[in-house]
Amino acid sequence: MVEAQHTRAPGNRLWGFMLESPGNGGRLAAVFAFLTLVFVVWSGYAIATSVLPPLAANRGRIDAAISLNLIISGVVFLGAHLALVLILVRRPREARIPRENMRIEVLWTVLTAAVLIGLLINSEIDARALGSRETGPEEPLVVEVVAQQFAWNFRFPGEDGILGRTDPKLVDQAELNFIGLDKRDPAAEDDIVMPQSLLILPEGREVVIRLRSMDVIHSFFVASFRVKRDAMPGLATEFSFTPTATGMFEIACAEHCGLGHYRMRGAVEVVPRGEWLAKIKEVTE
Amino acid sequence: MSRIFSLDHRVIGLQYLFTAMAMAIVGGLLALLIRIQIAWPDHDYSWIAVVLPAGFDSGIMKPEFYAALFTMHGTIMIFFVLSAALIGGFGNYLIPLQVGARDMAFPRLNALSYWIYALSSVVILASFYVPSGPAASGWTAYPPLSALKAAIPGSNLGQDLWLVAMALFIVSFTLGGLNFLATILAMRRPGLSMLDLPLFSWSMLFVAILGLLAFPSLTAAAIMLLFDRHAGTSFFLPAGVVLSGDLIPGGGGSPILWQHLFWFLGHPEVYILMLPSLGITSDMFTVFTGRRVFGYKSMVVAMALISGMSFLVWGHHMFVSGMSPFLGSAFAVTTTLIAVPSGIKVFNWIASLWNRPLRLTTPMLWALGIFSLFVTGGLSGIWLGQTQVDIQLHDTAFVVAHFHIIMAGAALFGVFAGVHYWFPLFFGRMMSERLGIAHFLATFVFYYATFFPMHMAGLEGQIRRVYDPYQYEYLKPLAAMNGFITWAAIALAVSQLLFFWNFFTSLRGGSPAGVNPWSAASLEWTESESEGSPEPGPLSAAVER
Secondary structure: OOHHHHHOOOOOHHHHHHHOOOOOOHHHHHHHHHHHHHHHHHHHHHHHHOOOOOOOEOOHHHHHHHHHHHHHHHHHHHHHHHHHHHHHHHOOOOOOOOOOOHHHHHHHHHHHHHHHHHHHHHHHHHHHHHHOOOOOOOOOEEEEEEEEOOEEEEEEOOOOOOOOOEOHHHOEOOOOEOOOEOOOOHHHOOOEEOOOOEEEEEOOOOEEEEEEEOOOOEEEEEHHHOEEEEEEEOEOEEEEEOEOOOEEEEEEEOOOOOOOHHHOOEEEEEEOHHHHHHHHHHHHO | OOOOOOOOHHHHHHHHHHHHHHHHHHHHHHHHHHHHHHHOOOOOOHHHHOOOHHHEEOOEEOHHHHHHHHHHHHHHHHHHHHHHHHHHHHHHHHHHHHHOOOOOOOHHHHHHHHHHHHHHHHHHHHHHHOOOOOOOOOOOOOOOOOOOHHHOHHHOHHHHHHHHHHHHHHHHHHHHHHHHHHHHHHOOOOOOOHHHOOHHHHHHHHHHHHHHHHHHHHHHHHHHHHHHHHOOOOOOOOOOOEEOOEEOOOOOOOHHHHHHHHHHHHHHHHHHHHHHHHHHHHHHHHHHHOOOOOOHHHHHHHHHHHHHHHHHOHHHHHOOOOOOHHHHHHHHHHHHHOHHHHHHHHHHHHHHHOOOOOOOOHHHHHHHHHHHHHHHHHHHHHHHHOHHHHHHHOOEHHHHHHHHHHHHHHHHHHHHHHHHHHHHHHHOEOOOHHHHHHHHHHHHHHHHHHHHHHHHHHHOOOEOOOOOHHHOHHHHHHHHHHHHHHHHHHHHHHHHHHHHHHHHHHHHHOOEOOOOOOOOOOHHHHHHHHOOOOOOOHHHHHHHO
């Protein structure tokens, strides 16, 4: 044991007690095992008791998937770390060596794969459900969301249901025309342009967000709605959800978009359906 | 001169290692600045402003400086510290010894690769001193933010230097990768089969292949971005971009193209950092249980599968980018299934340790730490690989927790394991076990104390890369947790002083190691024995004097 020479140097009081028997690690193993246990208990408790922001849209599937993952990974996490603790505290003096066993290797590989495939199927079912529209008789409410450094622009198509033409050449910040709305287009006449960074939605009605960006990449994130989607310049994407609770919710930009990224904050106010139109008129006039 | 511009793979390996250590100090200090800003954003930091006047405005950190901090922290740590130490450092020093070759296949190319790396380090550090500041578009450098000078102050000369440094770095690692591949495949001592190699050498083989196939994608992207910035092309710029009221000419390109090109490199790069640590862990288990790691061949197969699959998962970084949901599903499958070979490794490790007498030396402790990190970080990876879960967690602190535990943590622990384990080979002396154990235990505790709570912050919706999270009402309750994380990070940083103290005092004062102090069976230790005298690394002679 050449390595022990160095560790048995005199004056080894502080940590020396762990090194008394370098052959098997002595009390060091116990200390490491104890720290591992403390970590497992602390982290398990902390993550199991942490809560997502209160759910306020029809996307509870995401919460369920997170719970499912928490349980499955909790079991594996616990199992692997308990194995580590046992390995540390048991340490036999003589090895009892298992033979290389192909069957066991195949078994645990297949088991892992089965659990993962289960998760994948669940994920695919959820993704399809989250990506599809509601099938009610009611038309969804269309909102165009246009991100820019460092604000959110919201526009409803108005009664005609058509969003008026926009042209980046027509952007005029002094005129508050941030998205370059072409006012000569007849379809643009009844478009409702909201004050920047404020969106008002009716409770219980499906919303289709048409998302794009004027400049760099941003990301539209409302934690309580379980909604996140990048706003790509040059690419308009769509997704839908239904707010299920009234109140004020914060919109965060989730993609680094410049020095004002941290304050690219917006608000969604969800109001009862009956009050929605009046509320929209109130803030746009 | 010959000692500085040496062609000896051992000197070159140590040059990589020392350069990486210096860069680690820079990257670590940047991380501390990030953490104190997240925890206490309105604080007056005049005392730091004395050293870094450009980053502060009357004691308050500037937002653009904060963006530069996380950009440079990520870039420096991933490329200039972890890649350089594990691959440049250990790879160069150990591959020829482990395969029984006299040196690398191409010693001159090897020296060149180090000096190009050194140059790229200088370029990336120099970018701190340009007037508009260093690059600030994140280590991922997504255009248009990184393409348009007006998008963020760091998108001026700083971004150009970043791109040049990356291109140089890639050239360096391409040369290194070619060398590794040639040496491992063609220069093995006669009679030494591939299946006799330590798993570290196997990991280096896969790393070399990954690097050679993945890096060119970023080289191309970096050059295209330089063209977009200076030659009027629009590879990554769509038409109709309006930046602060001004219409940007050009267009027709796609910012999402950059993401594909970047992550085609970026994700294999994660495994480039992971594989050496996995190899080192397996080898430590072999040495300190006194028996070859359980399922050696399946370990090789698992590494091959992980390497192959790592090319097919890059799209999981783009689940919320608005790309086709069919693509999302496909990438979810590949991403999640990469956990199968990873699981094989974990089970084999457990079987390797079960019912065996362990020698709990410092390198063994680090290897057990990697086991823990690999499990913890791997599990959160499965979460993020499912598209619906990723919607909520994408770009939150949960992702920061995930990759710091699995990629950064496992790689960093691998560096510590390797340095402690091979120190006697490098310098002919032992590092102190006492300090090594103290350093390990402190790092293990504070590493988890720093990064595990970030999972919770992410679940509660805390987004990444924000200069002041408390602009958001719903993030205000997280202030206490962020304070805790920052104190843990400070403790983690202070713990690293134990390592530096141990390293530098052991260079002169460590007890003489003798031949093969760990009783290892791999060739790098027997090499010295066969020559009749313990022949420590060439630098130890200089240290003696």
